[in-house]
């Protein structure tokens with residue numbers, strides 16, 4: 001298979017397409033608004049608590065983990081709605097599994113936040 005020659009302009013365009021996907025997600029998806037508010041709150045609280053570098057790494061990984069899962073979940077929902085707009089048990093299974101991935105990311109992130117912040121109040 002013949003691939004296109006490497007081009008910095010093409011790579012920049014690919015970056016803008018990806019950035020555009022994130023902007024659309026934040027603009028139109030209600031779940032993104034919740035994640036946005038939660039992210040601002042967690043970052044503000046972490047700054048206020050002056051957490052250590054290793055704690056920042058854990059917090060930033062959690063934020064990235066949840067945002068990534070939510071974006072993938074939303075993409076899967078859009079694929080399913082596009083391919084199969086009618087109700088179907090398989091669609092439900094696929095969407096619920098994708099939503100389950102977000103739930104796991106959120107619960108793990110919440111537990112990590114508790115591990116970081118609770119000792120600061122003891």
Ligand SMILES: Nc1ncnc2c1ncn2[C@@H]1O[C@H](COP(=O)(O)OP(=O)(O)OP(=O)(O)O)[C@@H](O)[C@H]1O
Nearest residue numbers: 031084085086087088089090091092093095096099
């Ligand atoms: N086409 C479909 N066929 C069968 N079940 C569906 C279909 N679309 C959604 N569902 C199911 O209906 C329930 C509600 O889905 P819906 O997408 O409305 O809410 P949600 O998961 O809270 O979504 P959102 O992330 O948009 O808030 C879920 O269990 C989902 O799997």
